[in-house]
Amino acid sequence: MCMVSDASAIDPTDLEAVAAALHRFHPGLEVIATAHHDWNADEYSQGGWMMHRPGHYFKGAVSIRKPHGRVCFAGSDIAALSPGYIEGAMSSGMEAAVNVTKLLSHKQTRNNIL
Numbered sequence: 662m663c664m665v666s667d668a669s670a671i672d673p674t675d676l677e678a679v680a681a682a683l684h685r686f687h688p689g690l691e692v693i694a695t696a697h698h699d700w701n702a703d704e705y706s707q708g709g710w711m712m713h714r715p716g717h718y719f720k721g722a723v724s725i726r727k728p729h730g731r732v733c734f735a736g737s738d739i740a741a742l743s744p745g746y747i748e749g750a751m752s753s754g755m756e757a758a759v760n761v762t763k764l765l766s767h768k769q770t771r772n773n774i775l
């Protein structure tokens with residue numbers, strides 16, 4: 662299975678073009694058929710997963726994972742574990758839930774004191 666970030670870069674029905682592209686990675690590979698799905702044109706998906714720019718995982722995602730005031734972000738695209746997968750969505754959701762719980766308990770404590 663192959664994924665491309667630019668669907669216009671190759672005609673997936675063109676057996677020779679697909680074979681030529683795959684031969685760059687695996688010379689001599691025999692391609693006997695192709696099948697493809699355009700996730701961008703899929704009415705339910707409306708796109709594929711996020712394609713990260715270099716540095717996103719070590720800069721952007723790290724920054725977005727931290728609570729910003731009372732706002733906590735969650736999602737697979739910023740997950741520390743398994744980003745881009747369901748597992749990442751769940752781990753990020755749990756991390757955000759822990760952060761929200763801390764913020765709420767802090768607020769509770771502060772209100773009790775005041």
Ligand SMILES: Cc1cc2nc3c(=O)[nH]c(=O)nc-3n(C[C@H](O)[C@H](O)[C@H](O)COP(=O)(O)OP(=O)(O)OC[C@H]3O[C@@H](n4cnc5c(N)ncnc54)[C@H](O)[C@@H]3O)c2cc1C
Pocket residue numbers: 700706708709710735736737738744745746747748749750
């Ligand atoms: C084609 C495709 C195939 C995939 N295959 C796999 C796979 O085999 N295995 C795997 O582990 N992962 C796979 N993934 C990745 C996986 O689906 C995602 O990582 C996961 O669903 C992300 O979960 P999430 O909760 O972070 O975001 P999402 O599931 O995208 O949830 C975000 C939600 O927010 C809603 N939303 C957006 N904007 C707003 C707004 N302004 N107001 C209110 N709601 C809003 C959206 O409608 C959506 O319901 C695939 C993804 C795609 C696109």
